[in-house]
Amino acid sequence: MQLSGITSTGANIAGTISTSGNANVGNIGATAGVFTGAITGASISTSGNANAGNIGTGGILTVTGNANVGNLGTAGLITATGNITGGNLVTGGALSV
Numbered sequence: 001m002q003l004s005g006i007t008s009t010g011a012n013i014a015g016t017i018s019t020s021g022n023a024n025v026g027n028i029g030a031t032a033g034v035f036t037g038a039i040t041g042a043s044i045s046t047s048g049n050a051n052a053g054n055i056g057t058g059g060i061l062t063v064t065g066n067a068n069v070g071n072l073g074t075a076g077l078i079t080a081t082g083n084i085t086g087g088n089l090v091t092g093g094a095l096s097v
C-alpha cells in the first residue's frame with residue numbers, strides 16, 4: 001500500500017483517522033469534537049461556552065464567564081468575587097453577609 005502526505009515532520013490526512021488502541025498526541029486542534037468516552041487530563045479549558053450535562057472534577061473548575069446551573073452542590077468552598085443572585089439561599093451552617 002502506498003502512503004501519501006507523510007513527511008519527516010508529520011502527516012497530512014484529509015479523511016478520518018481511526019485507531020483501536022491509544023492515540024498519544026501533544027495537541028488536538030479541531031473545529032468540533034465528539035467524545036463517546038471519558039475525557040481525562042490535567043485541565044480542560046474553553047474560550048467559549050462549555051455546555052455539559054454533568055461535569056465532575058477532583059480539582060478546580062474555573063469559569064471566567066457565566067456559570068448558569070440548575071443546582072450547585074459542594075462539600076467544599078464556593079468563592080465569589082462578584083454578586084450571587086438567587087431566589088433562595090439555604091444553609092445548614094453559618095452564613096456571613
